[in-house]
Amino acid sequence: MLNNINNIRLQFPILHQEVNGKPLVYFDNAATTQKPKLVIDALQRYYELDNANIHRAAHTLAARSTEYFEATRKTIQQFINAKEEAECIFTKGVTESINLVAQTWGKANLKAGDEVLVTTMEHHSNIVPWQMICEEKGAILKVIPISNSGDLLMEEFDKLLTSKTKMVACVWVSNALGTINPVKEIIQKAHAVGAIVLLDGAQACSHLQVDVQALGCDFLTISSHKLYGPTGVGVLYGKRELLEAMPPYQGGGEMIKEVTFEKTTYNEIPYKFEAGTPNIGGVIAFKYALDFVNELGKENIAKHEDHLLKHFVDGVTQINLLNNHAITLVGQANNKVSVQSFTINNMHHFDVGMMLDAKGIAVRTGHHCTQPLMQRFNLEGTVRASFALYNTTAEVDVLLQALGSIVKFSNR
Amino acid sequence: MTTTDIQNEIIDNFSLFEGDMESTLFYLMDLGKKLPAMPDEHKTETYIVKGCQSKVWVFPTFIDGKVHFEADSNTEITKGLVYLLWSIWNAKTPEEILNSELFFIDKIGMSSMIGSQRSNGFANMIKQMKLYALAYKTKGA
Numbered sequence: 001m002l003n004n005i006n007n008i009r010l011q012f013p014i015l016h017q018e019v020n021g022k023p024l025v026y027f028d029n030a031a032t033t034q035k036p037k038l039v040i041d042a043l044q045r046y047y048e049l050d051n052a053n054i055h056r057a058a059h060t061l062a063a064r065s066t067e068y069f070e071a072t073r074k075t076i077q078q079f080i081n082a083k084e085e086a087e088c089i090f091t092k093g094v095t096e097s098i099n100l101v102a103q104t105w106g107k108a109n110l111k112a113g114d115e116v117l118v119t120t121m122e123h124h125s126n127i128v129p130w131q132m133i134c135e136e137k138g139a140i141l142k143v144i145p146i147s148n149s150g151d152l153l154m155e156e157f158d159k160l161l162t163s164k165t166k167m168v169a170c171v172w173v174s175n176a177l178g179t180i181n182p183v184k185e186i187i188q189k190a191h192a193v194g195a196i197v198l199l200d201g202a203q204a205c206s207h208l209q210v211d212v213q214a215l216g217c218d219f220l221t222i223s224s225h226k227l228y229g230p231t232g233v234g235v236l237y238g239k240r241e242l243l244e245a246m247p248p249y250q251g252g253g254e255m256i257k258e259v260t261f262e263k264t265t266y267n268e269i270p271y272k273f274e275a276g277t278p279n280i281g282g283v284i285a286f287k288y289a290l291d292f293v294n295e296l297g298k299e300n301i302a303k304h305e306d307h308l309l310k311h312f313v314d315g316v317t318q319i320n321l322l323n324n325h326a327i328t329l330v331g332q333a334n335n336k337v338s339v340q341s342f343t344i345n346n347m348h349h350f351d352v353g354m355m356l357d358a359k360g361i362a363v364r365t366g367h368h369c370t371q372p373l374m375q376r377f378n379l380e381g382t383v384r385a386s387f388a389l390y391n392t393t394a395e396v397d398v399l400l401q402a403l404g405s406i407v408k409f410s411n412r
Numbered sequence: 413m414t415t416t417d418i419q420n421e422i423i424d425n426f427s428l429f430e431g432d433m434e435s436t437l438f439y440l441m442d443l444g445k446k447l448p449a450m451p452d453e454h455k456t457e458t459y460i461v462k463g464c465q466s467k468v469w470v471f472p473t474f475i476d477g478k479v480h481f482e483a484d485s486n487t488e489i490t491k492g493l494v495y496l497l498w499s500i501w502n503a504k505t506p507e508e509i510l511n512s513e514l515f516f517i518d519k520i521g522m523s524s525m526i527g528s529q530r531s532n533g534f535a536n537m538i539k540q541m542k543l544y545a546l547a548y549k550t551k552g553a
């Protein structure tokens with residue numbers, strides 16, 4: 001467990017404010033997490049002291065920013081236990097990481113009749129890039145269905161997985177349901193038919209231990225802003241042999257070895273995929289977020305967050321006992337992270353979101369960029385509360401109380 | 413009552429909540445219930461107000477020189493907002509609608525209350541109702 005939650009909260013300046021006259025309760029962590037002071041300071045320090053373009057000029061500032069930039073690569077390599085730093089490519093987020101794979105690996109490897117498997121619970125960013133490349137190549141996108149509780153139907157996966165399957169692109173942890181998918185089993189089965197596996201790690205990496213070598217995944221996508229780091233920074237992990245064989249993504253500076261008007265030769269990985277000037281300050285500050293999470297320990301964080309989730313679900317059960325089951329939990333997988341979607345009878349999720357905002361509580365409402373998943377549950381959207389390492393049971397109680405009065409109002 | 417009188421009454425009613433958001437929102441949702449039912453056959457694509465986060469329909473008719481509105485929304489808070497506009501402008505002449513300034517919005521702290529995304533939707537509702545009034549004015553003249 002995380003002891004000393006108050007000390008942890010003190011490191012997040014944004015938490016200490018009032019919203020609509022009430023202390024802010026931030027439960028929209030699955031959308032983006034808040035940033036510790038260390039990260040904010042690192043960003044500021046970079047622009048005040050170190051700003052220079054990387055991998056280029058011979059001056060001291062450039063050397064310094066290059067060194068710090070590459071230090072983050074080392075840290076993320078260790079964070080996910082990649083074999084080598086060169087397998088970690090900086091992008092602007094998970095969306096770009098997935099598009100990169102679809103547009104390079106997909107372009108080089110998919111042909112007419114090939115199949116790409118995704119799950120019903122994918123974020124749009126792990127659907128649309130595959131739809132685009134499948135359409136271009138005449139490949140077919142197939143969908144692994146889920147149960148009412150929000151678990152993948154593995155026997156359906158077994159049926160869909162054939163020698164035609166070239167790619168299994170699968171969310172590790174669902175942002176809308178919180179479900180932790182059995183990715184190890186998925187990877188083993190996919191590899192057995194010769195398919196490549198991309199894991200969307202947007203939500204997983206802040207909650208779960210990540211070891212890409214133990215998992216054996218071919219690609220993993222990571223987003224800094226969901227991991228207590230700056231926005232506009234992401235990582236694509238890929239196995240060296242795959243990355244080397246892939247054509248470049250964007251052309252420009254940094255990604256070349258030599259350019260003539262007749263022919264250009266490309267740089268080595270990871271630089272081959274890092275055209276142009278990246279978000280240098282953001283990447284440098286991301287290291288501080290990773291160090292922060294490492295120091296607290298993923299296991300401790302997960303225990304704390306699981307406790308918050310259980311406290312919330314128990315509270316909802318109580319409200320439901322007294323109010324004719326007014327709240328429906330959406331996503332009740334056995335194995336899940338601290339994300340809980342729900343709906344309230346006779347109340348639109350937008351109205352619930354505004355009522356909670358009136359109490360200083362920030363939640364997400366809507367389809368969570370998972371419209372096919374919402375359609376699966378016959379919903380237009382849900383309210384989603386997602387808990388992070390700096391949240392407290394007292395805050396969960398504030399939410400439960402607010403929900404209690406909304407439910408009473410809706411029953412009037 | 414003139415559009416000014418109605419707005420003054422709205423301001424008075426909202427002032428009772430002394431800026432407490434939660435009670436204001438509950439009140440708005442209750443106001444929404446007062447909106448006369450809108451027949452489903454009028455809730456078509458044509459009568460949707462574009463640019464609202466929630467769905468909002470406004471269906472106008474022109475009877476004896478006055479504009480009558482049917483309106484509805486799929487969310488309750490927005491329906492309360494729709495009710496406010498309806499209560500000010502329903503069964504008024506196009507001129508009354510076009511010449512009225514909606515001063516109640518600032519006075520009841522509407523913009524801080526409904527957030528910028530919804531404010532935009534609200535602005536679109538206002539624009540749409542005025543456009544209908546303008547159309548009848550042009551046609552009816």
Ligand SMILES: Cc1ncc(COP(=O)(O)O)c(C=O)c1O
Nearest residue numbers: 093094095123125175200202223
């Ligand atoms: C599961 C999942 N995949 C992808 C994304 C997109 O990530 P990014 O914001 O880094 O592009 C998100 C973020 O909402 C997500 O939750």
